[in-house]
Amino acid sequence: MNYQWNWSLLLDEPYAGWLLAGLGWTVALSVVGWVIALPLGTAIGIARTSSSRWLRVLSGFYVSVFRNIPLLLQMFVWFFVVPELLPDRLGLWFKRDLPNPEFWTAALALAFYTSGRLAELFRAGLQAVPRGQVMAADATGMSRPQALRHVIMPQALRIILPPLTSEFLSIVKNSSLALTIGVLELTAQSRQIENFTFHGFEAFGAATAFYMLVALILNLVMVSLRRTLTLPVAV
Amino acid sequence: MIEFDHVNKHYGAHHVLRDITMTVSRGEVVVVCGPSGSGKSTLIKCVNALESYQSGHILVEGVDVKSKARSAAALRQRVGMVFQNFELYPHLSVIDNICIAQRVVLKRHAGEARERAWRLLDRVGLRDKAAAYPMNLSGGQQQRIAIARALALDPEIMLFDEPTSALDPEMINEVLDVMTALAADGMTMMVVTHEMGFARRVASRVVFMDKGEVVEDCSTTEFFNDTKSRADRTRQFLDKILSH
Ligand SMILES: Nc1ncnc2c1ncn2[C@@H]1O[C@H](COP(=O)(O)OP(=O)(O)O)[C@@H](O)[C@H]1O
Numbered sequence A: 001m002n003y004q005w006n007w008s009l010l011l012d013e014p015y016a017g018w019l020l021a022g023l024g025w026t027v028a029l030s031v032v033g034w035v036i037a038l039p040l041g042t043a044i045g046i047a048r049t050s051s052s053r054w055l056r057v058l059s060g061f062y063v064s065v066f067r068n069i070p071l072l073l074q075m076f077v078w079f080f081v082v083p084e085l086l087p088d089r090l091g092l093w094f095k096r097d098l099p100n101p102e103f104w105t106a107a108l109a110l111a112f113y114t115s116g117r118l119a120e121l122f123r124a125g126l127q128a129v130p131r132g133q134v135m136a137a138d139a140t141g142m143s144r145p146q147a148l149r150h151v152i153m154p155q156a157l158r159i160i161l162p163p164l165t166s167e168f169l170s171i172v173k174n175s176s177l178a179l180t181i182g183v184l185e186l187t188a189q190s191r192q193i194e195n196f197t198f199h200g201f202e203a204f205g206a207a208t209a210f211y212m213l214v215a216l217i218l219n220l221v222m223v224s225l226r227r228t229l230t231l232p233v234a235v
Numbered sequence B: 001m002i003e004f005d006h007v008n009k010h011y012g013a014h015h016v017l018r019d020i021t022m023t024v025s026r027g028e029v030v031v032v033c034g035p036s037g038s039g040k041s042t043l044i045k046c047v048n049a050l051e052s053y054q055s056g057h058i059l060v061e062g063v064d065v066k067s068k069a070r071s072a073a074a075l076r077q078r079v080g081m082v083f084q085n086f087e088l089y090p091h092l093s094v095i096d097n098i099c100i101a102q103r104v105v106l107k108r109h110a111g112e113a114r115e116r117a118w119r120l121l122d123r124v125g126l127r128d129k130a131a132a133y134p135m136n137l138s139g140g141q142q143q144r145i146a147i148a149r150a151l152a153l154d155p156e157i158m159l160f161d162e163p164t165s166a167l168d169p170e171m172i173n174e175v176l177d178v179m180t181a182l183a184a185d186g187m188t189m190m191v192v193t194h195e196m197g198f199a200r201r202v203a204s205r206v207v208f209m210d211k212g213e214v215v216e217d218c219s220t221t222e223f224f225n226d227t228k229s230r231a232d233r234t235r236q237f238l239d240k241i242l243s244h
């Protein structure tokens, strides 16, 4: 193969700026998506374990919709279909006046998709807490929300911490699908650099390095979280 | 005081409590024994509404357990419970285990809750374990903390569901000693246990259950000494558990 490597090209303008902007959009998508998905997923996960049949059915429906429809399709639906279904004024605002409509649509799609996955995770975690613990909390007069807050959720969180961090990694990786509706996030920018310079290896290499860096950092975060949250073991 | 008045409970077709009628007076210690599956746990869990029942009434301090006039939280604050498997909260230190319900349910201030916790730790002889986590304690120590946790809400009645069944033999006495001291202080207690030595020494009455029925409900002396007046299945049960 006769390929002229040119890594320094990534430091030249405008490519360096493109990469940085892409990085910024990727981080923004992931963080906004996560900030919405986490409370939503927690609430839906709690509803999945509710004693009310209605709540269980509704939340189960929510989970199967958002978890089972491919994210790419969800992005398209949010971007192309939902604005048409909204009342005229709102739809117009969505398409015309909302700044960065691609970004917000992609972030919402990511958030809902991820919240479905988080809900299942929280359901599993909550159900993994031994029933005796719930009974003990009940027996001291705690209400359902109090028991959840002080006894059940803290234990469930410790159980699901590892898969929870990998869900965050997933949202970072999944954010790359936003390029399909025109968000110039990291992967899109690398592709654009490739188009302009024919140096695809370097461009995609830089993106790859970033995704791997995120994975590495998350791993470190998880290890230290685990250390602080792990209960002292019998000595 | 606890009054059971013709209490019946079914799990589907399974009749687990059959027409239970009895009274536990203030300051009384009643030991409940009987074969596994006879309904002992179900019976005492009805007292603090952890289980419900289909007919009859249970009055705790004169108020129906199912009465809307008293919330479940208020009922459970008056009735403490100790479980076979301790069920301490593993993510909380010993002192926080004792404080949490005081803070959350009774809305006590941190200082007040801690002060109460320290006194209870003294009472169960585990002051030096305040900062430890449950999994670093022996079973006997965990159960003593569980008793302290229940006492922290200043209950008038304590329910014990086989508190020593999960313990190694050498730890049984430290828990029974705490319970004995509690009884001497005048606590009203219902104790599901097969520790017949404890029953003899501490109980004022013994209730023997079989297949959801109260077969015997008599004074401790009668129960152990007047064996001729006991039902056949009571004698068989006693032979079995006293033989080793
Ligand atoms: N949740 C439940 N569903 C159906 N049957 C139950 C349930 N809990 C207990 N039982 C049945 O009720 C009976 C009494 O149980 P329990 O009160 O735990 O007995 P004990 O404490 O005397 O061993 C048993 O036959 C048991 O199988």
Ligand SMILES: [Mg+2]
Binding pocket: B040, B041, B042, B161, B162
């Ligand atoms: Mg039992």
